[in-house]
Structure formats: structure tokens, C-alpha cells
Amino acid sequence: MKPKNVKERRSSFIKFLLLFILTTTTIMVAVFFNFRVPQKENALLKERAKNMEREMQFQKTFASEIDGIKSMIDSLDIPGQNVSFINNLIGSKLADVQTTIPREDSTYRYNMYLGVIETLVDLQKAKKELHGLADAKSKIEEYKVALESTRNELEQTKRDRDILRLSQK
Template sequence: MTAVFFNAYFPFKENSLLKAENAKMRKEMETQDKFSFQLEKVKVSVDSIGAPKQNDFFNEKLALSILADMYKQLPKDTLKNKNMYNNTIMTYKDLIDAKKQIKQLSGNQVLMDSLSSINTTLKAEYDKMKTDLAVCRQLYQAQ
């Protein structure tokens, strides 16, 4: 009787445990698929930052908005690789900040090039005036 009980009870118990584990894995895979899909949208927005004829401010805010939604939608209790998801989100945020800083520095480079050309012109005029002053001094001393 005991052998029949064990042979009949344990397979059902094992089956229910496997079903629970399978449901948990399905939920994890759905979360990964959703995360991957949203990450692809963020990638498109980030790649558009700095591209010609694109609104960088809009693309930056769109990417940050999607990242914030991704963070909010992550289940807090069931994920095994929570650090991986958080690190991925933070890495993309850092990438957005870096692209923003590169754009800012590129603008500064244009300004520096402009100021450098003005400086070269003014230096040439200064050297010319310095020469003229030296000639004037020689003429004054000769009198």
C-alpha cells in the first residue's frame, strides 16, 4: 500500500513543482523579451543623438523616458539577474550623458577654432603695428 502511495503521490507533486518552475521561467523570459525590445528602442534613440537633421533634445528625453519606464516595469522580487538589468539601464544613461557632453565639447571646439583664427589675425595686426611703431621711433630720433 505504501509503495502504491509513493508511486502515485510523488509524480503529481513533482509535476506541480515542475509546472510552478516552468511558469516562473516563462515569466522571466517574457520580462527579458520585453526588456530587450525596449532596449532596442533606446538604442535607436541614442544612435539618433548627434545625427544630422535630428532633434537631439527630443531623442535624449525619449531615451531617458524609456529607460525610466524600463526600470519601473522590472519586477522587484522575481528577477535572478536584477543587477544585470540595473547595470544595463545605468550604462545606457551614462552613454546618453557622454553623447551630450561630446556634443557640448564639439560646440566648444568650433568656438575655440573661431577664437584661434581671430587671435591669429589680431597677432598679425599687432606685429604690423609694432613694426610701424619702430619705424616711427627711428624717424623721431633722426630728427
């Protein structure tokens, strides 16, 4: 005894099987993405966190080095210092700090670090010029004293001339 609706049953079974496979596959893909995507995202976020930690550590060391260089530049104002030695030391420290700047950082930070170093170099040059002008300041004072004495001599000579003219008349 054969059923009369074998084709319909087979067709229904195939439709059921296809829908079952489609549904099961959809669920499996959803579960896969639910677990795999967050793992990749976590790995990416961990890498970013490591980069930020490295950047923070570099900023700490950079700031401490810059503070040391600033104190050395400030020590140039103290009288009796060996200015040329300190200038050479500052130059070598600035070169060392510049070489520690990470090259892979092509963002604004790299330019910022270079800007800080260039500013310190400019400050060092300005201090050097200021020390050169300190000698000029003492010379200007000497010249002012000499000018004043020369003016006094000129006034005295004018008086002597006027007296001589009056006495000759």
C-alpha cells in the same frame, strides 16, 4: 480434542499477522511515494519551467525596448534633430522600461536590468554633454582664428616698432 500447542499456534499466527501487516504497509508506502513524489516534483518542475518562460519573454521584450532606446540615442547624433524632444522621449521610455522590471526578481537579474538602464541614462547624459561641447568646439575654432589674427597684428606691430626705432636713430 484440543491441540496441545494452541499457545504456540496463536503466537505464530500473531507473529505472521504482524509481519504481514508490516510488509504490506511497507509496500503500500513505497507505492504511494512512487506515485505521489513524482507528481509533486513534476508540479515543481512545471512551475520552474513557467518561470523560465516568463523570464525569457521578459528578456525578449526588454531587449527590443533597449534596442529602440539605443536607436533613439544614436539618432541624437544626426544633425537637425530636435534634441530636447528626443531626450524627453528617451527619458520617458527608460522610465517605462524600468517600471516593467519584475520586482520579485531579487537575484542578480534585477540588478543587471537596472545596470543596463543606468548605463543608457549615462550614455544619454554623455550625448547631451557632447552636443553642448560641439558649440564649444566651434567657439574654440573662432578663438583660434582670432588668436592667429592677433598674433599676426602683433608681429606687424613689432616690425613697425622696429622700423620706427631704426628710423629715429
